[in-house]
Amino acid sequence: MDRIDRQLLAALVNDGRATYQELGRLVRLSSNTVADRVRKLRKDGVIRGYRAELDLAVLGRGLQILTDIRLRETVDRAGFERGLVNVPQVIAAMRMTGDYDYLLHVVVANALELEHIVDRLKAELGVREARSRLLLHEVPLGQDRILDV
Incomplete structure (x- = not known):
């Protein structure tokens, strides 16, 4: 991966809908050459997909919570992970090292909705302990920063 690939990736992180023509102007290459490079980045697994970024507050989900979860000893982790699919308010889950x-x-x-979710996780998915923290705001650093390393 060279400097041009990194520039293309940074541009796509900031605007996944950028056209090959727009990207080509940015890196001073033809749109066909850019298309070939982007296809290769997708084939190599560097680009996994394109997605819309949602404004959760506009969708009525203005409170974002980070919740540390400790499972009961007898709970199957794979079963817990499968069960999260049925809790749409959980938009990301990461398995962690440490206390949780x-x-x-x-x-x-x-x-009140958070209380219902925590109760449901305990009753249905084997959660022993949940420690929740309100996310006040996210610092917009962006994934494209890693391209400068």
Whole structure:
């Protein structure tokens, strides 16, 4: 991966809908050459997909919560992970090292909804302990920063 690939990736991180023509102007290459490079980056797995970024507050999910989860000893981790698919308020889950088993990113409309989610996780998915923290704001650093390393 060379400097031009890194420039293309940075541009796509910031605007996944950029056309090959726009990208070509940015890196001073033809749109066909850019298309070939982007296809190769996709084939190599560097680019995994393109997605829309949602405004959760506009969708009525203005509270973002980070919740540390500790499972009961007898809970099957794979079963817990499969069960999260049925809890749409959980938009990300990471298995962790340390005192807790998972970190969940939960989006809710209000504290009552969060209470229901935590109760559901305990009753249905074998959560022993949940420690939640309100996300005040996210510092917009961006994935494209890693391209400068």
